[in-house]
Amino acid sequence: MSDIVRERPLVAPEAASLLAILRDGVPRTRAQLAELTGLARSTVSTRIDSLTASGLISPAGDAVSTGGRPPARIAFKPESRMIVAIDLGATHGVVAIADLAGTILDSESRRLAIADGPEPILDWALDTAKRLVAETGRPLADLVGVGIGVPGPVEHSTGMPINPPIMPGWDRFDIPAYVAASFAEVPVLVDNDVNLLALGEQATAWRDQSDLLFVKVATGIGAGIINGGRLQRGAQGSAGDLGHVRVPFTNETASHSAKDADLEALASGPAIARSLSAAGIPATTSEDVVALARSGNPDALQAIRQAGRDLGEVVATCVNLLNPSVVVIGGSISRVGEQLLAGVREVVYQRSTPLATQHVTITQSKAGETGGVLGAAIMVIQHVLDPETAHSTPVRR
Amino acid sequence: MSDIVRERPLVAPEAASLLAILRDGVPRTRAQLAELTGLARSTVSTRIDSLTASGLISPAGDAVSTGGRPPARIAFKPESRMIVAIDLGATHGVVAIADLAGTILDSESRRLAIADGPEPILDWALDTAKRLVAETGRPLADLVGVGIGVPGPVEHSTGMPINPPIMPGWDRFDIPAYVAASFAEVPVLVDNDVNLLALGEQATAWRDQSDLLFVKVATGIGAGIINGGRLQRGAQGSAGDLGHVRVPFTNETASHSAKDADLEALASGPAIARSLSAAGIPATTSEDVVALARSGNPDALQAIRQAGRDLGEVVATCVNLLNPSVVVIGGSISRVGEQLLAGVREVVYQRSTPLATQHVTITQSKAGETGGVLGAAIMVIQHVLDPETAHSTPVRR
Numbered sequence: 001m002s003d004i005v006r007e008r009p010l011v012a013p014e015a016a017s018l019l020a021i022l023r024d025g026v027p028r029t030r031a032q033l034a035e036l037t038g039l040a041r042s043t044v045s046t047r048i049d050s051l052t053a054s055g056l057i058s059p060a061g062d063a064v065s066t067g068g069r070p071p072a073r074i075a076f077k078p079e080s081r082m083i084v085a086i087d088l089g090a091t092h093g094v095v096a097i098a099d100l101a102g103t104i105l106d107s108e109s110r111r112l113a114i115a116d117g118p119e120p121i122l123d124w125a126l127d128t129a130k131r132l133v134a135e136t137g138r139p140l141a142d143l144v145g146v147g148i149g150v151p152g153p154v155e156h157s158t159g160m161p162i163n164p165p166i167m168p169g170w171d172r173f174d175i176p177a178y179v180a181a182s183f184a185e186v187p188v189l190v191d192n193d194v195n196l197l198a199l200g201e202q203a204t205a206w207r208d209q210s211d212l213l214f215v216k217v218a219t220g221i222g223a224g225i226i227n228g229g230r231l232q233r234g235a236q237g238s239a240g241d242l243g244h245v246r247v248p249f250t251n252e253t254a255s256h257s258a259k260d261a262d263l264e265a266l267a268s269g270p271a272i273a274r275s276l277s278a279a280g281i282p283a284t285t286s287e288d289v290v291a292l293a294r295s296g297n298p299d300a301l302q303a304i305r306q307a308g309r310d311l312g313e314v315v316a317t318c319v320n321l322l323n324p325s326v327v328v329i330g331g332s333i334s335r336v337g338e339q340l341l342a343g344v345r346e347v348v349y350q351r352s353t354p355l356a357t358q359h360v361t362i363t364q365s366k367a368g369e370t371g372g373v374l375g376a377a378i379m380v381i382q383h384v385l386d387p388e389t390a391h392s393t394p395v396r397r
Numbered sequence: 398m399s400d401i402v403r404e405r406p407l408v409a410p411e412a413a414s415l416l417a418i419l420r421d422g423v424p425r426t427r428a429q430l431a432e433l434t435g436l437a438r439s440t441v442s443t444r445i446d447s448l449t450a451s452g453l454i455s456p457a458g459d460a461v462s463t464g465g466r467p468p469a470r471i472a473f474k475p476e477s478r479m480i481v482a483i484d485l486g487a488t489h490g491v492v493a494i495a496d497l498a499g500t501i502l503d504s505e506s507r508r509l510a511i512a513d514g515p516e517p518i519l520d521w522a523l524d525t526a527k528r529l530v531a532e533t534g535r536p537l538a539d540l541v542g543v544g545i546g547v548p549g550p551v552e553h554s555t556g557m558p559i560n561p562p563i564m565p566g567w568d569r570f571d572i573p574a575y576v577a578a579s580f581a582e583v584p585v586l587v588d589n590d591v592n593l594l595a596l597g598e599q600a601t602a603w604r605d606q607s608d609l610l611f612v613k614v615a616t617g618i619g620a621g622i623i624n625g626g627r628l629q630r631g632a633q634g635s636a637g638d639l640g641h642v643r644v645p646f647t648n649e650t651a652s653h654s655a656k657d658a659d660l661e662a663l664a665s666g667p668a669i670a671r672s673l674s675a676a677g678i679p680a681t682t683s684e685d686v687v688a689l690a691r692s693g694n695p696d697a698l699q700a701i702r703q704a705g706r707d708l709g710e711v712v713a714t715c716v717n718l719l720n721p722s723v724v725v726i727g728g729s730i731s732r733v734g735e736q737l738l739a740g741v742r743e744v745v746y747q748r749s750t751p752l753a754t755q756h757v758t759i760t761q762s763k764a765g766e767t768g769g770v771l772g773a774a775i776m777v778i779q780h781v782l783d784p785e786t787a788h789s790t791p792v793r794r
Contacts, residue, residue: 013414013435038410211632223718227631232624234720235608236756239624241717246710246748313643317714320638321620323631351643359633 010081010144010384011056015047019056019076019385025101027060027075048074055080056100078103082136083380084129084183086148087372088121089193090114090166090219094370095128097136098377100144100385102203104370106132114151117169118178126182144384145186146179147376149193151220156237159190166219189379194240195231196375197367198224201328203378204367211324214365215242215315216331217307217340219286221264227322231379243268247313263314267307269333275303286332293336301339308343315344316351319360330365338364407478407541407781408453412444416453416473416782422498424457424472445471452477453497475500479533480777481526481543481580484769485518486590487511487563487616491767492525494533495774497541497782499600501767503529511548514566515575523579541781542583543576544773546590548617553634556587563616586776591637592628593772594764595621598725600775601764608721611762612639612712613728614704614737616683618661624719628776640665644710660711664704666730672700683729690733698736705740712741713748716757727762735761 011019021036022028028036034044051057052074060075078101085104087094091114096107108128112121125148133143152164159176161167176188198214206212210229216222223240225232232239243264265271269286276283276292281299283289292300315327327348334340345362367374408416418433419425425433431441448454449471457472475498482501484491488511493504505525509518522545530540549561556573558564573585595611603609607626613619620637622629630636640661662668666683673680673689678696680686689697712724724745731737742759764771 014411017410209632225718227624227629227636228627230625230627232629232719234624235606235722236720239718239720241720245714245717314714317642317711318718320642321622321636321715321718322629323633323636323638325632 009387010054012047012050015051016386018044018047019051022057022074022076023101023385025076025078027073029071029073031071033074076100080142081144081384082133082138082142083144083377084133084146085373085376085380086125086129086146087193087196087376088112088114088125088148088150089372090151093121093125094373095125095132096370096373096377097129097132098373100381102374102377102381104373104377106135107370107373108132109369114166114170115168118173118175122175122178126179130182140183140185143183143186145380146183146188147196147378147380148175148179148188148190149196149372149376150175150190151193153238153241154190154192156189156191156233159188161190162236162238187380187383189376189383191233191376191379192222192224192237192240193372194222195224195233196379197330197365197371198226198328198375199231199378200367200371200373200375201330201365202226203374204371206326206328209325211322212326212328213315213318213322213324214328214330215311217267217269217311217329217333218331219269221268221311221331223318225322227324242314242318245314245317247310263310266310272300272303272307272333275306276300290332290336293339301337304333304336304339305343307333308340308345309347310343311340312344312347313351315362316348319348319357325359325361327360327362328365329362330367330371334364406784407451409444409447412448413783415441415444416448419454419471419473420498420782422473422475424470426468426470428468430471473497477539478541478781479530479535479539480541480774481530482770482773482777483522483526483543483545484590484593484773485509485511485522485545485547486769487548490518490522491770492522492529493767493770493774494526494529495770497778499771499774499778501770501774503532504767504770505529506766511563511567512565515570515572519572519575523576527579537580537582540580540583542777543580543585544593544775544777545572545576545585545587546593546769546773547572547587548590550635550638551587551589553586553588553630556585558587559633559635584777584780586773586780588630588773588776589619589621589634589637590769591619592621592630593776594727594762594768595623595725595772596628596775597764597768597770597772598727598762599623600771601768603723603725606722608719609723609725610712610715610719610721611725611727612708614664614666614708614726614730615728616666618665618708618728620715622719624721639711639715642711642714644707660707663707669697669700669704669730672703673697687729687733690736698734701730701733701736702740704730705737706744707740708737709741709744710748712759713745716745716754722756722758724757724759725762726759727764727768731761 030044034041057074058077060073078099081100083098085096085098093112094109097105152161152167155162160172161170175190179188194216201214212226214224221243223242225240245263247261269289272289273283329341427441431438454471455474457470475496478497480495482493482495490509491506494502549558549564552559557569558567572587576585591613598611599609609623611621618640620639622637642660644658666686669686670680726738
C-alpha cells in the first residue's frame with residue numbers, strides 16, 4: 001500500500017511570508033519587503049536569494065530612483081511552475097494546465113459518463129494531461145502537483161471517494177495511487193467538485209471575501225464552504241452536504257408533502273423534472289429542465305422558481321449558521337435565467353436574522369465552465385505555496 | 398474615537414513555531430527542537446535566547462545523558478504571564494485570572510442582571526479583576542490581555558455588541574474602550590459567550606479534535622463553531638446563530654404548528670416553560686424548567702425530551718453542513734439529566750448522512766461552570782501566542 005510521505009516543501013518555511021506578499025503580482029524592492037515584514041534587510045536578502053534560486057521570483061525592472069542607482073524590484077514568477085488540474089463531473093470532464101497564479105494555460109474537455117468507473121475515466125484524463133504537459137515543451141520537473149475534482153464525497157486525507165452516490169465503481173478507489181503511475185513525483189490532491197467550485201469562484205470574483213458559500217444545483221445539490229479564508233472540509237471531508245438536509249415546511253412556499261422533504265428530493269434537476277412530468281410535461285433529467293427553461297416554458301420557469309424557494313429555506317439556515325458575506329448559486333439549473341436565484345433571495349431575505357443578512361450578497365456564479373479546474377489548480381497552489389491556508393494533511397503517494 | 402493600533406507581538410514571528418512545539422508542556426533539548434523544526438542548531442539557539450529573554454521559556458532540568466555532560470532541556474513557562482478572563486451571562490458573571498496554559502489561578506462569581514446595562518456590570522467585573530490581579534502580588538506588566546464573553550452577538554473586530562436581544566443598553570457599546578480605562582496597555586478581546594464555551598470545551602476535553610460544534614440551550618439557543626481547528630465567526634461575527642433557524646416540520650416529532658417554527662421558540666428554556674404552563678404546570682423561565690426537571694416532574698422531562706428532538710432537527714442540518722467530529726450540548730437545560738441529549742441523538746442518528754454520522758460523538762458539556770472564562774482566556778492566549786490560529790483582526794484601544 002502507499003505510504004504517507006513527508007514532501008520536501010517547494011518554499012522554505014522561513015521564506016513563505018515573503019512569497020505570500022509577492023504573490024499579489026506587485027513587484028517590490030528589498031526595502032519595501034523589509035518594511036512590510038518587519039524583518040532585517042539582511043534577512044530579507046537571504047530569503048530573496050533562496051526564492052530566486054528556486055525560480056519562484058526574479059528581478060522585475062528598477063523602481064523609480066530617489067537619487068543614486070535605482071533599487072532593483074523583485075516579482076513573483078507564476079510561470080515558473082505548472083499544475084495539472086482535472087475536473088470530473090457526472091457527464092463532463094475538463095483537463096487543464098495552470099500556472100502558480102491559477103491562470104489556465106491550456107485546457108481540453110469532453111462529454112463522459114462518470115459511472116463508467118475510475119479506470120477509463122482517469123485513463124482519458126491522464127493521457128490528455130500528459131499530452132498537454134508535453135505540448136508545453138517544458139520539463140516534467142516544472143510540474144508541482146495534480147489536483148482533481150470528482151462529483152461525490154471524498155476523504156480528503158486519502159483522496160478516496162467514499163460512498164459516492166452517482167459514481168458506481170469509485171467507492172474507496174485510490175485515485176492518488178492510480179495517478180502516481182503517470183505523475184510519480186508530485187502530490188496528488190483530490191476533492192469534491194463543489195469544494196473546488198467554491199475555491200474557483202472566490203479566486204474569480206471574491207478575492208477579498210473570506211466567508212463564502214457556493215451552492216451547486218444540478219443533478220445533485222451540494223455546497224462548498226469557505227470560512228475564515230479557508231476551505232472547510234469537516235472531520236471526514238463531507239462538509240457541505242446540503243442535498244440531504246430536510247427543508248422546513250411552510251404553508252406559503254410548500255411544494256411538497258411533509259413526509260418527503262430532503263432538499264435534493266425537492267430542488268435538484270431530476271426533482272424539478274419529476275414535478276413537471278407529474279403536470280404532464282415530459283422531462284426526466286436536469287438537461288430536460290434546462291432545455292424547457294431555455295425555450296421559455298412557463299411551467300418550467302415556475303418550477304425552478306419554487307425550487308429556488310425550497311433551496312432558500314436551507315440557504316437561510318446556512319446564512320444564520322455561517323454568516324457568509326457572499327452566497328453564490330451555481331450549477332446548470334442556475335444558469336438558465338434568474339428564476340432559481342430569485343426564489344432563493346425571496347426566502348433568505350425574509351428568514352435570516354438582520355445581522356447575518358445586512359451585508360450578504362446572493363448572486364450567480366461568475367467563474368463559468370472552468371471554475372472547477374481553476375479550483376483544482378488553486379487547491380494545489382495553496383498546498384505547495386501556502387500550506388497553512390490549505391490546511392493540508394499528509395499526501396499519500 | 399479609538400484608533401486601530403499595531404500591537405508589538407509578545408513572541409517574535411520567527412520564534413513562534415518553536416514556542417508552538419513547547420506549548421504542549423514537554424521539556425525538550427535544543428537537538429530535539431532542531432530535529433522537530435528542521436532548523437539549524439544555531440538558528441534554534443538564537444530563537445531560544447529570544448524566548449528565554451522574554452521569560453516565556455526557561456531551562457527545565459537535564460535530559461538523560463548519552464555520555465558526557467547531559468544536554469539541557471527547555472520548557473514552556475505558562476506562569477510567566479497572566480490573563481484577565483470575564484464571562485458575563487444573562488444572570489451570572491465570572492471573573493478569573495488565568496496563565497498562558499489556560500489554567501484558572503483564581504476566580505470570583507456573582508449573580509447579576511445583564512440588562513442593568515454596561516457600566517454597572519463592567520464596573521463590577523473590572524473592580525473584581527483589578528483586585529484579583531493585585532492579590533497575585535505580581536506586576537501589571539505580567540498581564541497580556543483581557544478576554545470578555547457576553548450573551549449576545551458581537552462584532553469581533555470592534556468588540557461591540559450588535560443588536561443583542563437580551564442586553565438592553567449594550568448595543569454598540571464600546572467595551573474595549575471602557576475596559577482600557579482600567580487596563581490600558583493590553584489588548585481587549587470580546588466575543589459571544591457561546592463561541593468562548595466552544596473554545597473552553599475543546600481545551601477541556603477535545604484537544605485532538607479540530608471540528609467541534611458547541612450548542613448552548615438556556616434562555617436562548619446558540620452555537621460556537623470550531624472548524625479546521627479555528628473558531629469560525631463569519632463575516633460579521635454572527636456565525637452560530639441557531640436560535641432563529643426554522644425547524645423542519647415532521648409528523649413524527651412535531652410539537653408545534655407549522656407557522657411557529659423558529660428553534661428558539663420551540664426548544665429554549667422559556668419555550669419549554671410555555672409548553673408546560675399551557676399544560677397547567679406553572680413555569681416561566683429556564684430556572685423553573687430546571688427546578689421541575691430536578692424534582693423529577695414527568696411532564697418537564699417529557700417536554701425537555703421533545704425540545705431535544707426539535708433541536709436535533711437543526712443539529713442534523715449542522716452535522717450535514719459542517720461534518721464535525723464532536724457535537725457538545727451545553728447550557729442549563731442540558732445539565733438536568735440526559736433527556737435533552739437523548740432527544741438530539743434520536744433525531745440526528747436518524748437524519749444525517751452516513752459519512753457525516755459515522756464518527757460523530759454527541760455528548761454533554763464537560764467544561765462546567767468555568768468553561769466560559771476558560772474560553773475567554775484561550776481567546777487571549779491564541780491572540781498573543783498564535784495569531785494565525787486566532788485569525789485575529791486588529792485590536793482597538
